[in-house]
Amino acid sequence: MQEEFDTVLLSHDEERGVATVTLNRPDALNAMNAQIREDVVSAFGALEELDEGADGVAVRVAVIEGAGDRAFSAGADITEFGGGEPRVGPMSSVQDTIRGFGAPVVAKIDGYCLGGGLELAFGCDFRLASESSRLGLPESNLGILPGAGGAQYIARIAGPGVAKEVAMLGEHLPAERAGDLGLVHRVFDDEAFDDEVAAFVEELAGQPPLSMRAIKDSVDHGQGVPLREAIAYDRRVFPTLVETEDHAEGARAFAEDDYEPTFEGR
Numbered sequence: 001m002q003e004e005f006d007t008v009l010l011s012h013d014e015e016r017g018v019a020t021v022t023l024n025r026p027d028a029l030n031a032m033n034a035q036i037r038e039d040v041v042s043a044f045g046a047l048e049e050l051d052e053g054a055d056g057v058a059v060r061v062a063v064i065e066g067a068g069d070r071a072f073s074a075g076a077d078i079t080e081f082g083g084g085e086p087r088v089g090p091m092s093s094v095q096d097t098i099r100g101f102g103a104p105v106v107a108k109i110d111g112y113c114l115g116g117g118l119e120l121a122f123g124c125d126f127r128l129a130s131e132s133s134r135l136g137l138p139e140s141n142l143g144i145l146p147g148a149g150g151a152q153y154i155a156r157i158a159g160p161g162v163a164k165e166v167a168m169l170g171e172h173l174p175a176e177r178a179g180d181l182g183l184v185h186r187v188f189d190d191e192a193f194d195d196e197v198a199a200f201v202e203e204l205a206g207q208p209p210l211s212m213r214a215i216k217d218s219v220d221h222g223q224g225v226p227l228r229e230a231i232a233y234d235r236r237v238f239p240t241l242v243e244t245e246d247h248a249e250g251a252r253a254f255a256e257d258d259y260e261p262t263f264e265g266r
């Protein structure tokens with residue numbers, strides 16, 4: 001399936017269950033204007049519809065990437081700033097859409113990933129970066145703060161000291177430093193980047209989809225509640241997974257040598 005929105009391309013590989021959402025404003029380094037924010041939300045809406053009509057799940061993994069060879073996204077579209085109108089809400093709603101999407105979402109970062117672009121990537125479950133990528137929160141250079149949680153994500157991942165450094169200095173971090181800080185999951189050589197990302201996505205897509213969705217939901221839910229409550233939540237979800245065909249399939253593969261399991265999301 002392929003669908004074209006004004007500023008976003010959407011494709012879905014039915015066989016692999018992998019969807020790709022491409023931010024498609026390469027001439028503006030995929031800066032996030034109002035249209036692109038709307039289109040990202042629409043693209044994920046279309047994927048949810050696919051899932052609803054599927055026997056099992058249609059989408060095992062969604063990948064977000066930037067068109068062109070220069071940027072994932074250089075942030076919110078600065079030309080739309082001004083007039084004192086706060087645009088934090090719409091950017092946050094894009095993140096909410098991605099965080100609320102059932103399947104894991106991978107940010108494929110190749111090039112600049114700045115401001116709202118990095119905040120979009122923080123809304124994803126995985127961040128994979130090419131070695132030459134540059135990541136940062138340059139909002140302070142514009143006299144504002146990262147309005148969609150950029151500094152808060154960094155504070156939780158790497159600590160408040162790092163968050164203040166990255167957000168206050170507004171520098172572009174080399175991918176490797178971002179990797180050392182835990183802000184991205186993997187950094188791959190530029191030449192091998194596409195293949196390495198494809199292999200990572202393939203591996204994720206081969207995992208039992210309902211298990212992936214339950215883990216995403218459980219970990220995200222657990223961030224906002226005391227540990228005891230988070231564990232109680234997992235304990236309630238656990239029996240629902242025990243009843244799935246995929247669990248039976250995994251157990252069979254464990255018991256029988258030479259049996260390759262296929263997980264259908266049922």
Ligand code: CO8
Pocket residue numbers: 027028029031032074075076077078079086087088091112114115116117119138139142144146147148
């Ligand atoms: N918005 C709009 N257009 C952009 C943006 C942007 N964020 N970034 C780049 N562009 C455009 C440029 O204007 C240029 O367009 P044109 O060719 O028509 O002149 C084109 O993309 C190419 O960019 P450059 O010529 O600048 O390319 P360089 O290689 O010289 O520089 C940089 C690349 C360093 C990435 C540079 O473009 C840059 O600094 N961009 C701005 C980065 C930035 O400050 N991002 C943060 C924006 S603020 C934000 O994201 C806040 C989000 C929080 C939610 C909302 C709160 C209000």
